[in-house]
Each structure stands twice: as structure tokens, then as C-alpha cells.
Amino acid sequence: xxxxxxxxxxxxxxxxxxxxxxxxxxxxxxxxxxxxxxxxxxxxxxxxxxxxxxxxxxxxxxxxxxxxxxxxxxxxxxxxxxxxxxxxxxxxxxxxxxxxxxx
Numbered sequence: 001x002x003x004x005x006x007x008x009x010x011x012x013x014x015x016x017x018x019x020x021x022x023x024x025x026x027x028x029x030x031x032x033x034x035x036x037x038x039x040x041x042x043x044x045x046x047x048x049x050x051x052x053x054x055x056x057x058x059x060x061x062x063x064x065x066x067x068x069x070x071x072x073x074x075x076x077x078x079x080x081x082x083x084x085x086x087x088x089x090x091x092x093x094x095x096x097x098x099x100x101x102x103x
Contacts, residue, residue: 025070
């Protein structure tokens with residue numbers, strides 16, 4: 001039987017949860033991964049892993065269908081908003097994406 005670090009399962013679950021937050025918030029993970037040569041996503045994963053809002057995050061994920069923009073309670077919101085804006089998304093103050101101008 002292969003032994004592993006006791007936190008391995010939790011680390012992978014948290015990584016998957018952060019990936020889902022980015023997906024639901026409309027954040028392109030490639031933009032986050034390229035930021036600061038990969039250091040930004042490493043920091044974001046560390047922040048997510050140590051976050052005390054895990055339960056709130058899971059609840060947000062359950063109820064966030066159709067929602068655009070990261071949740072305000074997320075400690076990675078500023079990074080995610082920055083990455084959204086880098087892709088041309090206009091982000092409203094409440095974390096929702098503003099309507100894009102098609103003219």
C-alpha cells in the first residue's frame with residue numbers, strides 16, 4: 001500500500017474547488033497561470049488552501065449558476081478580477097461582470 005502525506009487528498013480537493021471558482025467566475029485559468037511566471041497561481045492556491053471560508057465557498061459554488069465574477073469573500077478576488085480585466089472583461093464593483101460594449 002502506497003503511503004502519502006495525510007493532507008494530499010485535501011490539497012487536491014482544494015485545487016479542484018479553486019478551479020471551479022475560476023470557471024464559475026469566468027476567469028481563464030491560463031491567464032492566472034501566466035501571471036508573474038506562474039508565481040501568481042502558486043500564491044493563489046496557497047491562499048485558497050489556507051482559507052477559512054471553505055464552507056462559504058462551497059455554498060457559493062452550489063448557488064452560483066449564471067453568476068459572473070468572483071465572490072467578494074474570496075481572498076483571491078482581486079487577482080481573479082485583475083485577470084478578468086486583462087481579458088477585456090469590464091468588472092463591476094460588486095464583482096459581477098459588466099455588460100461588454102459590442103459597438
